[in-house]
């Protein structure tokens with residue numbers, strides 16, 4: 001098949017690499033003139049790592065990244081809020097902390113070595129879903145046509161009008177993030193978070209030997225005033241909330257800190273006759289549960305499996321793809337909508353409840369398991385989960 005993809009983000013690159021490896025001819029179009037990774041780091045869950053394994057790049061990336069064994073969050077006063085350990089699901093299990101640049105480079109290399117071609121510097125303006133010749137329309141009016149069209153244009157996509165979106169809302173809160181050098185004795189296998197009410201959350205995720213992604217949550221409409229107050233005031237605020245971070249942010253300047261915003265996106269019917277929308281463009285969430293990339297990778301891998309199972313007929317493969325993906329994606333959408341206000345919102349009262357009840361609630365029967373499965377990316381619903389995929393299952 002000739003496959004054309006809108007968006008060279010992590011989901012589009014993964015779909016492109018997997019499809020090209022199957023022998024399809026793949027072209028990816030991105031609006032960026034020069035393709036490059038965006039952001040500091042991310043935590044990949046075992047089902048996402050399984051897709052990297054399938055592509056043959058997991059071992060190399062595991063060497064570059066850090067094995068994260070648990071998520072540990074406290075209040076500024078040191079009261080524990082979350083203590084979720086992968087090993088409670090399976091001894092030795094871990095999530096993978098990765099620098100975005102490392103993951104991106106590995107996917108770009110896979111695309112190049114499998115013959116994917118790129119069209120850059122032109123936004124896609126329309127997705128045309130024709131039974132005979134589906135196509136992407138580019139800003140200059142030209143068309144890229146194929147046998148299958150994939151929209152992987154991310155949560156801020158302007159192509160949303162091409163789909164019947166049930167939800168498309170910008171979260172009022174985003175974050176400033178960068179990567180930092182870690183001191184020698186910092187634990188390099190734990191994602192650490194520190195929350196002050198619901199208005200300030202700091203996180204440190206180890207992503208390379210001696211390096212971590214750092215994020216600080218902030219209301220999108222306050223970024224300008226924070227910057228106006230000056231970098232020293234910002235550094236002091238970080239130090240007040242988490243004194244050990246003081247020396248780490250001492251040399252961070254505004255140029256190092258990137259502002260990220262996120263959307264709550266849900267496309268009701270994310271496929272047509274020969275077109276499909278995957279990744280954040282289909283199901284964007286806040287990054288609270290660390291699932292976006294893993295779910296985008298799973299979209300791509302399931303799509304390839306469905307196409308292969310039916311001999312490449314999109315009209316049959318696409319509804320089946322959505323039947324398989326829908327339950328897990330609905331769960332992560334709902335869980336993310338429930339949890340996000342507890343960690344990033346103006347509703348301070350929620351923090352009081354969270355701080356009082358989070359740890360006692362985690363001891364209730366089934367809740368600990370729900371938490372670790374939700375983090376590990378294996379939940380398919382509030383009452384259902386799936387097995388770990390190879391190579392993590394016995």
Ligand SMILES: Cc1cc2nc3c(=O)[nH]c(=O)nc-3n(C[C@H](O)[C@H](O)[C@H](O)COP(=O)(O)OP(=O)(O)OC[C@H]3O[C@@H](n4cnc5c(N)ncnc54)[C@H](O)[C@@H]3O)c2cc1C
Pocket residue numbers: 006007008009010011012029030031032041042043044045122123124125152153154155156157158159175177215260261262278279280281287290291292293294295296
């Ligand atoms: C602060 C933060 C922390 C996160 N942490 C994690 C984490 O720990 N774990 C995790 O799994 N996920 C995390 N995520 C989520 C994760 O980054 C996303 O889920 C993932 O990057 C989505 O990939 P995507 O390819 O679907 O979309 P994107 O990465 O947004 O890529 C979309 C691509 O499409 C291109 N594009 C957009 N519109 C057009 C157009 N009209 N024409 C052509 N090209 C277009 C863009 O240039 C871009 O290259 C985090 C996100 C944020 C913001």
